[in-house]
Amino acid sequence: MKTIIIVGNGMVGFKFCEKFITHQTSKNYKLIVFGEEPRPAYDRVHLSEFFQNGDAKALEMAPRSWYEENHIDLITNERVTDIHKSKNIITTVHENNYNYDYLVLATGSAPFVPPIKGVEKDGVFVYRTIEDLEDMLSYADKIKKKKPNAKAAVLGGGLLGLEAGKAVMDMGLEPHVVEFAPKLMPRQLDLRSSKVLQVKLESIGINIHLNKITSQILGNGCITGMEFGEDPQLDVDMLVISAGIRPRDELAKTCDLEMGVRGGIVVNNKMLTSDPNIYAIGEVALYNQMIYGLVAPGYEMADVAVNQILGNTDVLMSPDIDMSTKLKLIGVDVASFGEPFMPPEKGHSILFENKTKSLYKRINVSHDGKTLLGGILVGDASDYNMLHQIYLNDMTLPDNVEDLILGPRGEGGGSPFGSAMDLPDTAQICSCENVSKGQICNAITEDNYENLAEVISCTKASTSCGGCKPMVTDLVNQTLKSLGKDIKDIICEHFNYNRQELYGIIKIKKLTTFDAVLDSCGMGDGCETCKPLIASIFASLYNDTANKEAVIQDSNDKFLANIQRNGTYSVVPRIPGGEITPDKLIVIGEVGKKYNLYTKITGGQRIDLFGAELSDLPAIWKTLIDAGFESGHAYGKSLRTVKSCVGSTWCRFGLDESVSFAITLEDRYKGLRSPHKIKGGVSGCIRECAEARGKDFGVIAVEGGWNLYVGGNGGATPKHAILLAEKIDNKTCITYLDRFLMYYIRTAAPLMRTAAWLDKLDGGIEQLKKVVIDDSLNIAQELEKEMQFLVDAYECEWKQAIESETSRQRFNHFINSDDRDDNLVFIPMREQSIPELWEK
Amino acid sequence: MDTILSKYKSTTTNNVKIWFKAAPISAFSEDGGACVKYKDKQIAVFNFKRRGMWYACQNVCPHKLEMVLSRGMIGDDHGIPKIACPMHKKTFSLENGENLNGDLDAIATYPVKIENDFVYIGFSE
Numbered sequence: 001m002k003t004i005i006i007v008g009n010g011m012v013g014f015k016f017c018e019k020f021i022t023h024q025t026s027k028n029y030k031l032i033v034f035g036e037e038p039r040p041a042y043d044r045v046h047l048s049e050f051f052q053n054g055d056a057k058a059l060e061m062a063p064r065s066w067y068e069e070n071h072i073d074l075i076t077n078e079r080v081t082d083i084h085k086s087k088n089i090i091t092t093v094h095e096n097n098y099n100y101d102y103l104v105l106a107t108g109s110a111p112f113v114p115p116i117k118g119v120e121k122d123g124v125f126v127y128r129t130i131e132d133l134e135d136m137l138s139y140a141d142k143i144k145k146k147k148p149n150a151k152a153a154v155l156g157g158g159l160l161g162l163e164a165g166k167a168v169m170d171m172g173l174e175p176h177v178v179e180f181a182p183k184l185m186p187r188q189l190d191l192r193s194s195k196v197l198q199v200k201l202e203s204i205g206i207n208i209h210l211n212k213i214t215s216q217i218l219g220n221g222c223i224t225g226m227e228f229g230e231d232p233q234l235d236v237d238m239l240v241i242s243a244g245i246r247p248r249d250e251l252a253k254t255c256d257l258e259m260g261v262r263g264g265i266v267v268n269n270k271m272l273t274s275d276p277n278i279y280a281i282g283e284v285a286l287y288n289q290m291i292y293g294l295v296a297p298g299y300e301m302a303d304v305a306v307n308q309i310l311g312n313t314d315v316l317m318s319p320d321i322d323m324s325t326k327l328k329l330i331g332v333d334v335a336s337f338g339e340p341f342m343p344p345e346k347g348h349s350i351l352f353e354n355k356t357k358s359l360y361k362r363i364n365v366s367h368d369g370k371t372l373l374g375g376i377l378v379g380d381a382s383d384y385n386m387l388h389q390i391y392l393n394d395m396t397l398p399d400n401v402e403d404l405i406l407g408p409r410g411e412g413g414g415s416p417f418g419s420a421m422d423l424p425d426t427a428q429i430c431s432c433e434n435v436s437k438g439q440i441c442n443a444i445t446e447d448n449y450e451n452l453a454e455v456i457s458c459t460k461a462s463t464s465c466g467g468c469k470p471m472v473t474d475l476v477n478q479t480l481k482s483l484g485k486d487i488k489d490i491i492c493e494h495f496n497y498n499r500q501e502l503y504g505i506i507k508i509k510k511l512t513t514f515d516a517v518l519d520s521c522g523m524g525d526g527c528e529t530c531k532p533l534i535a536s537i538f539a540s541l542y543n544d545t546a547n548k549e550a551v552i553q554d555s556n557d558k559f560l561a562n563i564q565r566n567g568t569y570s571v572v573p574r575i576p577g578g579e580i581t582p583d584k585l586i587v588i589g590e591v592g593k594k595y596n597l598y599t600k601i602t603g604g605q606r607i608d609l610f611g612a613e614l615s616d617l618p619a620i621w622k623t624l625i626d627a628g629f630e631s632g633h634a635y636g637k638s639l640r641t642v643k644s645c646v647g648s649t650w651c652r653f654g655l656d657e658s659v660s661f662a663i664t665l666e667d668r669y670k671g672l673r674s675p676h677k678i679k680g681g682v683s684g685c686i687r688e689c690a691e692a693r694g695k696d697f698g699v700i701a702v703e704g705g706w707n708l709y710v711g712g713n714g715g716a717t718p719k720h721a722i723l724l725a726e727k728i729d730n731k732t733c734i735t736y737l738d739r740f741l742m743y744y745i746r747t748a749a750p751l752m753r754t755a756a757w758l759d760k761l762d763g764g765i766e767q768l769k770k771v772v773i774d775d776s777l778n779i780a781q782e783l784e785k786e787m788q789f790l791v792d793a794y795e796c797e798w799k800q801a802i803e804s805e806t807s808r809q810r811f812n813h814f815i816n817s818d819d820r821d822d823n824l825v826f827i828p829m830r831e832q833s834i835p836e837l838w839e840k
Numbered sequence: 841m842d843t844i845l846s847k848y849k850s851t852t853t854n855n856v857k858i859w860f861k862a863a864p865i866s867a868f869s870e871d872g873g874a875c876v877k878y879k880d881k882q883i884a885v886f887n888f889k890r891r892g893m894w895y896a897c898q899n900v901c902p903h904k905l906e907m908v909l910s911r912g913m914i915g916d917d918h919g920i921p922k923i924a925c926p927m928h929k930k931t932f933s934l935e936n937g938e939n940l941n942g943d944l945d946a947i948a949t950y951p952v953k954i955e956n957d958f959v960y961i962g963f964s965e
Contacts, residue, residue, distance in 0.1 A: 049943075493918060515890065525890050527915030528924035528931070551872035555911060555926030563926055567906040614911075809867075815874035815885070816863045823844070823882070823900075823907045838904055 002029050002101040004309065005090060007080045007251065009035030011044060012282030012298035013106035014061045019306045021070050026310070031072040032098060036079040037129060040064050045295055047133065048163045048170075056130050083255040085275050102277050102309050105252070105265060106302075109245035109283040109293070114155075118217030124239045127154075127164045136240065140171040143237045151176060152238040153226060155214060157184040159327070161242035165206050166330045168240060176207045176234060178214065178226065180243075188325060188336040192353060193360040193378045200332055200358040200379070209234065247284045247291055260286040269317040271305040279305045287317060296431040297321045303434065322392065322431065326377075326384045326467050332358065333381035338374025338391045339364055347373050352405050361405040363387065369401050385471045386420070393427050420474045421482075429475065430468045435461040440472060444479045452476045489749065492529040495522045499675065499750050503537050512538065514552045532557070533750050536637055539673030540745045543793035546636070547800050550810055556635035559811065560798055561617055564610055566824055566835030569617060571597070571609040572634035573624050574670060577644045577662035577682075578605025587627040591620055598832040604641035604679065606632060611833065613820060618808050621798045630670070631798040637751070638673045639680070642666040643691065647684025647701070654684035656701035661730060662690070665699070668734065669741065671794045675748040675757075678741070679713070693721045696754040697737055702726075706733050710740055710768070711758035719755040722765045725773060735784065739772045742783040844905055847881055848898035848948035849964070850937060856951060856962030865957050873923070875899050875910035876961060883950060883961055884910035886934065888921055894952035895934035896961050901925040902945045909947070917941075 004020075006013050017033060020026050035041070042059040050059060057063075067074040075092075082091040089097050111126035113119055123143070125136050143150045152168040154161045157179030169175040177184075183194035184201075198208050217239065218225040225235040247264040258266040258274035264286030271279045271287075281301035283293055292298065300317065307315035324337035342349045342364035352361040363375040372391045377384055387404065390397070398404065423429075425438030443455045455476050456462055462469040489498050497505065502521070511517045517534050518526055532554035538544045546557040556562050561569035573588065588607050592599045595616055597609040612620055621631075634640060642665045645651070647658030662682040672678070681692030682699045692698030698709040698721045705727035712721030725736055748757040761767055770776035802808060813821045825836040862876040868887040876883045882899035895914075899907045904927060912926045914934070921934040932939055937946035951962040 494915075518890075524919065525888075525914075525916040525921070527917065527922070528913045528929055531913055531915065551869055551913070555913070558911065558913075558926075563908070563911075565904075565906075567908045567911075567927075810869065810872075813875060814877040814882075815867050817877040819877060821882070821907055 003099060004029050004031050004102045004104060005098060005100040006031065006033045006104045006106055007090070008106035008108055008248075008282070008284075009033050009037070009041045009074065009076065010106060010108045010282065011041060011061065011295055012108070012302050013104075014041035015299045016104060016106060016281065016302040016306060017067070017070070017072055018062075019303050020310075021072075023306065023310055029309075032100075033067070033072060033074045034078055034080050034092065035074070035076040037131070038077050039130065040067065040074060040076065042130065044128070047127075047130070048167050050130060050133050059130070080251060081254070083251055083278070085255045085257075085278065088277065100277070102279065104305055104309075105273070105278065105280040105284055106282045107248040107251060107284045109247050109291070111241060112244040112246045113241055114214075114243055116214050116217055118219065118223070119241070121217055121219050121223045122221055123219070123223040123237060124217065124241065127160060127167070127240050127242045133167070136168075136238070137171060139238060140168070140173055144172055147237060149174060150237040151235065152240065153178050153234060153236040154240045154242055155226075156242035156244065157181070157208065157210070158187065158242065158244070159185055159325075159329070161240075162201070162206075162329055164240045164242050165201075168238070169206060173238065174207070175205070176209060176236060177201075178209045178212050178228075178234070180211075180213055182211050184208065184210070185334070188334070188340060189376060189378070190341055190362065192351070193362065193376045196353060196355055196358055196360040196378050197329075197332065197334065199355055201330065203358075204330065206330070245283060245291070245293055247286070249284055252280075260289065264291050267301075269304075269319070270308045270313070271301050271317065272308065279308070281305050288319075288321070290321070292321055292323070294323065294325065299432055300434060324388055324391075324431075326381050326388075333377065333379060333384075335377040335381040335384040335388075336375070337384070337388045338372070340374050340376045342373065347371075350402050350405065363401070363405055365397065365401055370397060372397060372404075375405075385468060389420075389423055389427055389429075389471075393424055395422070420471050421478050429471055430459075430461040433460040433463060435459045437475060440475050441479045444476065445483065450480075450485070491533060491750070492527055494518065494524045494526050494530050497521065499533060499537070500747050502534070503540075503746060506534070506537050507541055512542065512544075514549060526552070528554075529750075536673050536675065536750075539638075540790070543671070543673075543790045545671070545795060545797035545800060547797055547804070554637075559614060559617065560631060560635060560801060561612070562635045564835065565838065567614075567821070568610070568824065568835070569612045569614060570634070571612050571617070571620055571624075572602065572606055572632035573629035574632040574666070575606040575641075576666040576670075577642060577659050579644075579659055579663060584627060584629070587624065587629075591623055595620060596833065598829070598834060602634075602641075605643050606634075606641060608634070611826065611835070613813070613824070614811050615813050615820065617811050618802045622802050625796070625799055625802065630796040633671060636673060637676050638671060639666070639669040639678045642669075642680035642682060643695070644682045645684050645687075645689035647682075651684055653687060654701070655703065656684055656706070658682040658684035658690065658699075658701060661699065661706075661733075664730070665734070665737070668791055669737075671797070672741070672745075672790060674741070674745050676751050676753045678754070694718065695721060697721065697740070699733060705729055708733055708736055711754045711765075713753050713755045715753070717755070721755075722758070724765070724769060736772050738787040739780050739783045740768070742787045743768075743771060743779075746783075844900055845898075845902060845945070848900070850946075850948040851950045851962055851964045853951045853962060855964045857965065858963045859953060859960040860963055862959045862961055865954065865959055868959065871914060873910040873912065873914065875907070878961065878963065882907050882910075884912075884923070885952065885959065885961065886910075886914050886923065888914055888934070891916075891921060893921065894954065894959065895921060895923075896950040896952045897923065897932065897934060897937060898948045900947075901927060901930060902939075902947060903928060903930050 041061045079093045080090050081093050111128050150173050152173040153176040154164045155178050157177050165175045165177045183191050212228045215229045216227040225233050227233045249263050249265050252265045265280040267280050267285045273280050282298040304317045326335035347366045349364050359379040364373045423437045427437040429437050443449045449455050462472045531552035535552045546553045550558050592609050597611050600608050602608045642662040644659045644662035648654030679695045680697045681690040681695040683690040683692045684701050693709050693712050694714050700707045708725045709721035710724045826833040860878050868874050870889040873886045876885050884899040886895045899909050913924045917940050922931045924931045931941045932947045937949045953960045
């Protein structure tokens, strides 16, 4: 057995191990990994997340146990100090010696600390390791105690420097970024885009100082400020240096490996150094006379070294390294690819800038406008993946090249990008894991994987930075489609079906409990997505009320009330059509008064009583039910109200009794559970005071009968209902409504209102007319029968709840005490009370 | 506001000092939750019948600091038993309290034992 020693347990060193063990022949080798940090390799790219959660474990590439399981010796906290290459031996800081057959140097880099007078002072940090961050955090705590408005500067306005700027802001310090160049991220951005980014960053509170050459760090022992030659000094209490990296190449010096003039260990395209048994990968390796400070080339180097050692000698490093990057910096998209800056002799640039929206887009094209050479995106990098692919694969550009950043304008504009399917098979989609379009598509066409999750787990595409996920999703969906396979909008991880399929299965198999459904066609234990969905299907099929299997009901259904901001509930009794007697109004008033409830008229012409404690709900409903009220189902995905105007009963313009018809409809469909809430309205004339066309179904009186409209709603995307039938009588209207509602309940996706459902229905309103009016599917009778069954099976679920001792129990706040929840705090609002406000 | 959360510290069977007798098994609904009062603490207890397990955690959701987790819905996320808060559907592992669909702080979890048809919750104080 041969021994490979890997010096360095960073991201690239880890990737070497991960790639190595996937090879069959790896069993003939022993891997020993040395890391000088105390922890196993972690994700340095996402280091700033440590500030948000303080959880170092979450950043780990793999837990220590992973190394054990794969028979890799991981020795942390032990720095390698010498290489004796003539003897194939290394020595560690603790004077231990180890023999190797192959040595892989993945020592990475260290932050470059410029030789400025005073850098040794307390309060000056670098930004590289978790330990650095911990030291910064404790120092920040210390200075904040003395000085609440303490300031921190970051030296360096590059990618890492800006991340560090955000980090010190999160620590509660006033952030200042000091950059020597006249722009931010000088390697990736041009002056204009830097300006756009600067305006955006300043708006969120990060101060930017450009063109600043730091001449001295001031302070007596601890840093108190920075001096910039002739410019005014900046008073700061802490400094983070992020001024670039230097390769950790000191080991190479101990054994005379060939090095670059400015550092770095020289490697060839096999990742081999000047010694035939020593490889170097990652940020310590000098390839093409360059150090690549990005993770993707580092991963590729790891892969090359693995293959070279295992004898797959035709795997070589690409001659050109793509330095394109896309990242989300403090919530702002920033991307640059190819040649971001364009000298006029090579090509032309097309620019779009809108500082009011912090947007900047630039693409660089060849003089003839036929080739994309590079570009910069700030503020919105959603098109980065496609632009990057067009650049990498030298693809044909649209006639109007500007469409690439401006989008198609005018008539008949389709996507300027075409489809991801147009890419050549060799196109690299995931650069972190080096996965091509061909590999992704072949996973489906040849290896018979059937969905996104399977393709990702077999190819590893998008598992590292995740930037290519939308494109991978697109490729998987389009490939499945091209094979005629359904792209399933499955409910959740527990069921491989959509709602309509599950509805069919439950109906045919006559399943009546959640566990029965799970055992018959699901897996696992269920979750908050599938449980309420199946509860809703039970209700739609059998009119089971929410009392039957309370534990699978959505939070509001479970307690038959709407949970409010502080965990109390609101109570909404049904007031059909909005018609209510003075006596009933008095009862509502008395209940509100007794339980100190905040009372408000709802948009659906009824009264909402807010602030009821869970344990009071049964008593409140007892009083209401005794007075003749029923549940208003305001908490359910079910019929809410049928709103009415007063109609011909009183109105001098009214053509029909809209209140009476609204009450008939509300009474008929009350308690009807559906994919989403359903609202109705009835107006007595076309003045439409009931706003019926803003409802899922709207009925409007005209000369000669009712006009029936369907598929409207208010909400986030308001939509007017569309005419389904004209001048029909009450009976016909109910028949059509029965059919329409039942058809919707059977076929809609979960949480899909009728408007969205009608939008998606093949053939739209014309098809719906055929089904509902002409019975083209020959299901009208069935739909009516099912609806009549539900109408007949209606029971007020609040009545059920208060009559049964076991279902009353679920309303106790404590299971072992009659105490009230003492955590509730109310504050006054006008003449009523509301919950204490949430902290922002 | 931190004082509410600071009351709740994860406890493991190893550092239990008091097994608090909460209520008979029959008081808990199957595959559902209930809230137990212990001193000034509110503890959500779940009878995860489908897995044959009992779990306990703080009742307060770290998102908006409301006492509601016991009223949430249990389930699993790729095999990890979880609770979904009824307020905004934040989900937490019932095994280690980790927030599974966001980056909220983990919730405190407590050991549960069953003896003679009674449910006991373990506390270190």
